[in-house]
Amino acid sequence: MITSYARPCIISLETIKSVLPGIDLFNAISNGFIEYSKGNAVIPPVGELLFDSPPGEVHIKYGYINSFPYWVVKIASGFSDNPSLGLPSGNGLNLLFSKTNGNLSAILLDEGYLTSLRTAVAGALATRALCSCKESKVGIVGTGTQGRMQLEYLRKIIEVDEIYLWNRNISHASLLADELKVEGIRATVTPDLEDLCRKCRIIITTTPATEFLIKDSWIHPGTHITAIGSDTAEKNELEPSLLDRADVVVTDSISQSQFRGEVFMATKAGLMKTRQPLELGALLNGECQGRINDRQITIADLTGVAVQDLMISYSVYEQVKSLKNKCNDY
């Protein structure tokens, strides 16, 4: 007879980073999307909290997959004035609870890192699933943490020969270009976003823009875009008419895309009337068809789903449990 709850395993960011190399995140997160699109997950609408002064934004994502023994609550914040205080803007944590008795099993003090990571993995999965991938020139729009991570994880699963970088602050893009060159990768900074769109058949957008940056007319046949930046009802990176023009539009969550992201922006503009986007999990599971030729334009609009948080937290926790003494005591 158990008479009290087990203490939660508290996992620091340092421990999380140390166990990640042993985890196949692509497989874990792909499985999460597949279960979600099969209807085997319970994911309520995203909780949101906004702050004025200083400006801040919090997302609370939570839910479970029927066949997994845990439920997750993920809290991720962005406080945009933080860099001026010497702090990163992102922060957050993941909590894993037992589906058997509700007990708090693990506190993952990831400071927002797991949210960035699962987003990068999802972006890479969507890009690989949809790109023509014959030409391996990749354009990265926005060179912050997420732009860097998208590139890092994309390079793990597709061949990338040349990279074009755009950022509102060009010196910021130059820093990344210099780092990539040290690694022997061809990286070019461009202040001209239209030029980037002309040169690259894979484009990844990761900005916090609230007015679209990429014009419909700039996008050439054969291009795939993975749009990461917009995850609210306010943010917008792509001109809405581009969503209508695209041959294939995929979202990580059809239900969420009714309220946030690029698909939401297009429907709000009265577009996307005669079509529903495909869902990433169905695409990854081969239940629907993505790109069918090298001339098509494809878009993946990702707003982030709690199944990603569940799968990454679960994977880290299982890895920590398999290694002794990795739970921090308190």
Place this chain on the structure above:
Amino acid sequence: MITSYARPCIISLETIKSVLPGIDLFNAISNGFIEYSKGNAVIPPVGELLFDSPPGEVHIKYGYINSFPYWVVKIASGFSDNPSLGLPSGNGLNLLFSKTNGNLSAILLDEGYLTSLRTAVAGALATRALCSCKESKVGIVGTGTQGRMQLEYLRKIIEVDEIYLWNRNISHASLLADELKVEGIRATVTPDLEDLCRKCRIIITTTPATEFLIKDSWIHPGTHITAIGSDTAEKNELEPSLLDRADVVVTDSISQSQFRGEVFMATKAGLMKTRQPLELGALLNGECQGRINDRQITIADLTGVAVQDLMISYSVYEQVKSLKNKCNDY
């Protein structure tokens, strides 16, 4: 220049219980309700997660008060099969974050205790504000953890001479009666809920009932009821017509009562058409009038608001900080 986030203060249930005697919870939680009803708080709708097998329910409540330096996320679960495993059904934790930079300031591992406690304090505040309180016979309907705590906190702020106890399982009520008698309090167990309603002018309901237990016709003039049990769209303790008949109906959150609790049940039944309930914070602040004579029937319908979670977590954290070495290391 700060270059990384401060580590959160991790506060165990044992530490929480040790610092509570130094805190004026009635004042803290009353202030939370007052700020809320003044419109000085941002409290999004409650997040909810339901489980089938084993049955479970999770509430996620979150938000902030403009003038306070933290925002809270409170997670509280109830897994009703737990007692058969030797575990309490309730569990949960509170998280306090900085409004300045989003950093996680404190993890309160209260295992659901702070949720029970802030609910008991709110119930006592509402009862004191609305009861005629000339007769001090109190009826407790449902003698679980919350029934006991309602009584404990009510007795701290009003005179209680005699107590009537009802529970679906009568032996459960007898246990509490025996404990109260040891303390020298007159406590009578009754299997007849109508009898309890006849005898008591203060009634506190704390059951998980999903079909009403208390009939309109059983309630005598002068009675005050604090209804605690129903905090979802499914739970229901009071016959809906009683809400229409009552002279004063107060809820802790007018917006939440559109979707959960006794007021929701009454409006769903087509009642409460010509009146809006009063809000507890406005009543506590003297901005609206509650009971005006000893013949009125008054009802407080409490579904629990995140301002309570914020105020109790903040109070505990401040108390812990003021005492050295009370944050557990990890």
